[in-house]
Amino acid sequence: MTVSENDTRSPLLTVRDLAVDFRTTDGIVHAVEGVDIEVYPGETVAIVGESGSGKSTTAMAVIGLLAKGGTVANGSISFDGRELVGLSENELRKVRGNQIGMVPQDPMSNLNPVAKIGTQIAETLLAHGQATRHNVNEKVVETLTAAGLPDAERRAKQYPHEFSGGMRQRALIAIGLACRPRLLIADEPTSALDVTVQRTILDQIATMTQEIGTSVLLITHDLGLAAERAARVVVMHRGRVVEQGPAQQILNDPQHPYTQALVKAAPSVAAARLQPQVFATERGVADGSDGSGGSDGFAGSDGSGGSATAKPIDNIVEIEGLTKVYPKRGSKEDFYAVKDVSLSIPRGETVAIVGESGSGKTTTARMLLKVIEPTAGVMRFDGQDVAHLKGKELRSFRQKVQPIFQDPYSSLNPMFTIERIIAEPLEFYKRGNSAQRRAKVRELMESVALPNSMLHRYPSELSGGQRQRVAIARALALDPELIVCDEPVSALDVLVQDQILTLLSDLQRERGLSYLFISHDLAVVRLISDYVCVMKDGELVEAASSEEIFTNPRDPYTRRLLASIPGNELKIAS
Known part of the structure; x- marks a missing residue:
């Protein structure tokens, strides 16, 4: 529902001049200052901003669940005319629960791992008088069914680890809306989910809140998602509200420099490649104009390329019939994680593999990295069969192919300084002496735009974006030819994400790097990739140039992925 400026109704939630402080060992931290927000009945309002902007702290202050050391230092929080402070x-x-519901960000850490899903919903219903001991099981099934979980009676008897990420998030939605609250706070409810699951979850929240008439306070760093789902957007930066207004107005005419930077950095399927390459037809790759799916010589084709005068493609990687099979416990049927995948990576370019969780994209990458062994198929790197490499040849291969992982914190040793983390590959492969390694580390720090003053810090002392830059520097230490990027920006805010993607593109141009880029975020893939391979249920369903995939997708699954991107149909100011 859109609330006009002339609306005479009273707001359901009014936050005035809110200030939140945290007492730390280093003194008082002013996390939120002077925040004003209104949410009207039946309205969805989104708060957007980077990590540390104060958006989640503001939401937690509303329901009195601030982290340890946090206090409301000033201001008013009024809910339905009642002061909560x-x-x-x-x-x-x-x-809480009865009047204001909550859907937190991480579904695994916010569900009790040793309690059945039904038990956890029953606790909420009984605590708020929404069910009795006699009818609570019936109410639990009704609640799970309303949240879109099929076979709710059976699911209620399962544990969180038996649910997929999307199912766990539905369970949290069920808990958050179990008592039919008048306000629902959804804190990054879909940030860890694939685009198709993300859309399903958001649609489910919208359906349930519309039926109940619940207002929604949506916390997100995704501007496209906020603009698509909210009537109004509130932009926070360093604990303050810097701009707020109707969603389309914020998108198309942002006033504050920070909002302008957010809009500019937001990845979009309409955006151009960060560093445009010489187009494929000039290099011997067909442009797909013949109307056949997967016509590019880089992936899944006969490799003939374009015209008879075209030059042959220089592929650094060639994969044919790659398959990975796992036996199923208690079943005669095997599980095909990857089935008969064929693709190539042209030297100096980026091939992206996209798909939902379970599509086989990460398994494919791990086989190329020699982390797991394929069941069948051929993998060639620089014309050499990778599957049978041993000894010195395997050590040489591992130096030429390096990974960058999704979580920049868990992929770095928390006990090592930044200098030691970057130097570790050099020491392991005995590259140079101590002085030469120190010089190399400093050169790498400069290449990823980090100051040498950080060399003696630990990963916990760096931001997420800084940690990912360290991971990139480590991957570059051995001067590799190919870098496998497995969801390298999915854990980062949009502005940091934009910086990392630009850095990767610049390094590719400067060093002639080739990338295999694994992602479920098609808007990010649009910015970084030259070619795109779409995987579903372990199989390659479509492969073509990035331009072809995003302007003329042929497979229904690819079209569904593109249609699921939040804000895909919105016109964002350039």
């Missing part, structure tokens, strides 16, 4: 914990408990 100053209420006792017992009084706040009556508001």
